[in-house]
Each structure stands twice: as structure tokens, then as C-alpha cells.
Amino acid sequence: MIGVAIIGTGDIADFHIEAYLRFPERCAIRAVVDLEQAKARQKADKFGLSCEALADYRELLTRNDIGLVSICLPPALHAPVSVDFLAAAKHVLCEKPMAPTLEECDRMLEAARRGKATLSVIAQNRFKPDIMRTKRFLESGALGRILFAQANSLWWRGEKYYDLWWRGTWEKEGGGCTFIHAVHHIDLLLWFMGDVEEVTATLYNRSHDNSEVEDLSISSIRFKSGAPASLVSSLVHHGEEQSFIIDGEAASIELPHKIAVSRQLDNGYPEADEEKRLKLEALYTSLPEPQYTDHCGQIEDVLSAIESGQTPLVDGQAGRSTVDFIMAAYQSAFTGKPVRLPLSPKDPFYSKEGIRANAKKFHQKTTSLTSLPSGGISVGGSL
Ligand SMILES: NC(=O)c1ccc[n+]([C@@H]2O[C@H](COP(=O)([O-])OP(=O)(O)OC[C@H]3O[C@@H](n4cnc5c(N)ncnc54)[C@H](O)[C@@H]3O)[C@@H](O)[C@H]2O)c1
Incomplete structure (x- = not known):
């Protein structure tokens, strides 16, 4: 049984949680984490998860019951958080895009090598x-x-x-x-x-x-x-x-x-x-x-890769x-x-x-809100 944690409980986390819940004999979500702990708790409640809701992902780095984490954070956090988990020998499924710079992608690949951990980057299509x-x-x-x-x-x-x-x-x-x-x-x-x-x-x-x-x-x-x-x-x-x-x-x-x-x-x-x-x-x-299709297809592929010791279809190199x-x-x-x-x-x-x-700034960003009203998101367009 693979112990899973979801890091970042915003919009895209739902797609990961729904997918993991399709494979109850192979994995169990043991923690959800968000800077806003109440948001993590709400997400757990929404899906009826009897798991911990934490504010600091670092509490999970030494936990033996966590084997795989889904990184559902804003892009600038993908590399630092993935590197922490990979170096701690936890498998990582990171949302797209892998990281905002190649330098960070290379740090993630190096951490996966060092931690002998599987790294997959979401490409659900x-x-x-x-x-x-x-x-x-x-x-x-x-x-x-x-x-x-x-x-x-x-x-x-x-x-x-x-x-x-x-x-x-x-x-x-x-x-x-x-x-x-x-x-x-x-x-x-x-x-x-x-x-x-x-x-x-x-x-x-x-x-x-x-x-x-x-x-x-x-x-x-x-x-x-x-x-x-x-x-x-x-x-x-x-x-x-x-x-x-x-x-x-x-x-x-x-x-x-x-x-x-x-x-x-x-x-x-x-x-x-x-x-x-x-x-x-x-x-x-x-x-x-x-x-299995979309996020569910990729999560099934990552579970199989971890179980069999094989490389997932979308590995870190593909993300890079x-x-x-x-x-x-x-x-x-x-x-x-x-x-x-x-x-x-x-x-x-x-x-x-x-x-x-x-890089040229086309405009100055002047409005910056901590969250937007929830209204559902589209992830695939018409493909
Ligand atoms: N695969 C797809 O089709 C698809 C679609 C939408 C978004 N995404 C990707 O998913 C990622 C997240 O996007 P989103 O729309 O869910 O964003 P979001 O803003 O809705 O969610 C991000 C969450 O991360 C939390 N967070 C921020 N810093 C944190 C920290 N240090 N520790 C713990 N939690 C922290 C925020 O509080 C927020 O709840 C992005 O990389 C985005 O590109 C992928």
C-alpha cells in the first residue's frame, strides 16, 4: 500500500484526490497540506478523507508511512518542494509545468537520482x-x-x-x-x-x-x-x-x-x-x-511504476x-x-x-488577490 500526500489543496488537487480514490487497494491518502490549514481540512472533508490536514509539508519528510506526494502548488514552488521530498527518497508526481527554469528542473532530476525516487510530471492528455x-x-x-x-x-x-x-x-x-x-x-x-x-x-x-x-x-x-x-x-x-x-x-x-x-x-x-x-x-x-484516462490514467501509471520499479510514461526528463x-x-x-x-x-x-x-514585462501587475471565487476550472480544452 502506497501512502500518499497532496501538497497544495487548490483547484487541481481535486483531480489528484479523485484519481487516488479510484485505487483503494493500492494507495491511501494519509495527509493533505496547504499553507492555509483550514483549506486543507475543507478539502479532506469535501472528499470524506479521514487523513491529517497540515500547514507545513516538511512534517512529512521523515514519515515512513508516506511514499508518494502529489505537488499541486504554484509553479515557482514545484522545484524547492519536489527537491525536499525526492532527496528524502519520496516519489513525486509534480503538476505541470515542471519548474520555471531549467536550472530548477536539473536540481529536481539530480534529487531524484540521489534519493533513488520516481519523478513524474503531469501530462494527463x-x-x-x-x-x-x-x-x-x-x-x-x-x-x-x-x-x-x-x-x-x-x-x-x-x-x-x-x-x-x-x-x-x-x-x-x-x-x-x-x-x-x-x-x-x-x-x-x-x-x-x-x-x-x-x-x-x-x-x-x-x-x-x-x-x-x-x-x-x-x-x-x-x-x-x-x-x-x-x-x-x-x-x-x-x-x-x-x-x-x-x-x-x-x-x-x-x-x-x-x-x-x-x-x-x-x-x-x-x-x-x-x-x-x-x-x-x-x-x-x-x-x-x-x-484509465486523464489524471487517473497518469496516476495509475505512476503507481504501477513505483510498484514495479519501472520508469513512468511521463518521467522527469520528459517534463524537462x-x-x-x-x-x-x-x-x-x-x-x-x-x-x-x-x-x-x-x-x-x-x-x-x-x-x-x-524577459520583457508586457504590463505591470497591479491587482493581486489571495484567492479567486471558485467556479470550477477547465483542464483539457477541446482535446
Ligand atoms: N494539469 C492541468 O491541466 C492543470 C490545470 C490547472 C492547474 N494546473 C497546475 O497546478 C498547479 C496549481 O494550480 P491551482 O490552479 O490548483 O492553484 P491554486 O492557487 O488553486 O492552488 C495552489 C494551492 O497551493 C497552496 N500553497 C501555496 N504555497 C504553499 C506552501 N508553501 N505550502 C503548502 N501549500 C501552499 C495555496 O494556498 C493554494 O491552495 C499549478 O502548477 C498549475 O499550473 C494544472
Whole structure:
């Protein structure tokens, strides 16, 4: 039985608690922790948990009955708190994004090595049926040579979203929509397409005045495979219609799910090849779906990894790769030049000091509230 603690009992903690409660024979939530102890107590009561509600996570570092912690804290706290637990040989499932700097990601990876502990970073969309199948479909080689990919990480947030104290600052949030929202799509893009060689990006803040960070970014990417890709990350799209399009020589596949196959007429114009499309659809639907989805899928994967001593599907290195891409995109936007990956410790966007010196503040944050009225949150957009 794996003893679990939830660190930070805000909005996203609910998704972790609900998931752990699905596996009562494999794990038990033994503590919930929040700086505001009353909030931790309320969260325990909401889910009928008969566990401790604490204000200071450090009380758990030496406890033998805690084996795994979910870090559900604001991004700037992911690294220091994860490092404390990993160094104490506790397994860590950290919310996305892994940490606001690569320097901190590297400290987390080092602490996991030292503590011989499992580190996983949330990328719950990998555990959606169509996304898992698309990955397996790409692995089958059915598309032939990949020619081009597009990821559209389109979200919408009103101005009040940035009134929360930790949002909208380079220091505490670590970045704007590219870092906080597109991190999901960047994880998937890298999972689908492999390592990135170079990125050129531009950033904008089009309609969020209470925020230093971007609400729109446009990236042009070249993968090591030679394939190019585009990524749009936005908080100004009404409807949040997110999508992927991957074009191969043999066919194109999209999310939300669609497969298309064209063949050429004598003049080079296209007509649909229905027979080939049906064959590829049959292959696609024959591919296995995940048994558990979203946060529940990832938490089941992490429990299995701990039980079996294997590496989880989304390990610390995968979490770091998304941060590496995002920091390279920021470096490109603020220096006006293409940036090759991976960033090195000498690059300005590797460390907090470098980011502080080089990231432009689009606006000054003037409103800062300790909490926002609760109204539910959306975590997946339309994917
Ligand atoms: N996976 C997803 O789809 C998804 C969606 C939303 C948020 N998130 C991520 O989850 C994390 C938390 O976001 P949220 O929306 O739940 O934020 P939140 O502000 O609602 O919750 C954070 C909680 O941490 C507590 N806290 C702050 N400092 C603390 C400390 N030192 N010790 C203990 N508790 C402390 C706060 O009191 C608060 O209750 C962020 O990294 C965010 O990016 C992920």
C-alpha cells in the first residue's frame, strides 16, 4: 500500500484526490497540506478523507508511512518542494509545468537520482484515448515520411484570471500561455515528433493588462528529423478549439480525430482515396485505448511504476524537455534570433537570473488577490 500526500489543496488537487480514490487497494491518502490549514481540512472533508490536514509539508519528510506526494502548488514552488521530498527518497508526481527554469528542473532530476525516487510530471492528455491511439498510429509508420505538423494550443481566459497573486508574473508563474497552457500541447508535439533542433518564436500580450507575461505566442519549429512544425499558443481564442494536424506522405491525421488520404488526378489535383482511408481507420481503431484516462490514467501509471520499479510514461526528463523548448522559444522571442536546442547552462534562459534580466514585462501587475471565487476550472480544452 502506497501512502500518499497532496501538497497544495487548490483547484487541481481535486483531480489528484479523485484519481487516488479510484485505487483503494493500492494507495491511501494519509495527509493533505496547504499553507492555509483550514483549506486543507475543507478539502479532506469535501472528499470524506479521514487523513491529517497540515500547514507545513516538511512534517512529512521523515514519515515512513508516506511514499508518494502529489505537488499541486504554484509553479515557482514545484522545484524547492519536489527537491525536499525526492532527496528524502519520496516519489513525486509534480503538476505541470515542471519548474520555471531549467536550472530548477536539473536540481529536481539530480534529487531524484540521489534519493533513488520516481519523478513524474503531469501530462494527463497523453492518457486520452484518441491521443494515445494517435501516438501508436504514428509509431506504426502508417503516415510514411512526416512532412509537417501543426499544434494549435488555443484557450480563452478573461482578465480576472490574472488577478490571482501568483499568476501573470515572470517571477511566480514563470511565463504566460506558452509555459502554463501550451505546455500540454508541447509535451504532445515532442512525444509525437521527437527532439527539436531549432525554434524561432514571437510573443505578444494582446488583451491581459494585469499581466507581465504573454497571452499569445507563435513558434516556427524544426525537428531533428528535418520535419518543420508550427505552434500557436493563445489565451484569446473564444471556443478553445485546440487541434493537431500531422501531414505524412501517405496520409494526414488530426486531433480531434480525423484521417484523410488524397491521391492525385492526372493534373496533380487531389481526390479522396476512400479505400486507403478506410484501411487506415481500421488500423487506428484496432490500436488499444488506455484503461484509465486523464489524471487517473497518469496516476495509475505512476503507481504501477513505483510498484514495479519501472520508469513512468511521463518521467522527469520528459517534463524537462517541454521546459527546454519553452525557454528556447522565450529566448528566441526576446533576442529576435532562432535558438538551437537543448539550451546550455550558459544560455540566458537557463536560469532565473538570466530570465529576470532578459524577459520583457508586457504590463505591470497591479491587482493581486489571495484567492479567486471558485467556479470550477477547465483542464483539457477541446482535446
Ligand atoms: N494539469 C492541468 O491541466 C492543470 C490545470 C490547472 C492547474 N494546473 C497546475 O497546478 C498547479 C496549481 O494550480 P491551482 O490552479 O490548483 O492553484 P491554486 O492557487 O488553486 O492552488 C495552489 C494551492 O497551493 C497552496 N500553497 C501555496 N504555497 C504553499 C506552501 N508553501 N505550502 C503548502 N501549500 C501552499 C495555496 O494556498 C493554494 O491552495 C499549478 O502548477 C498549475 O499550473 C494544472
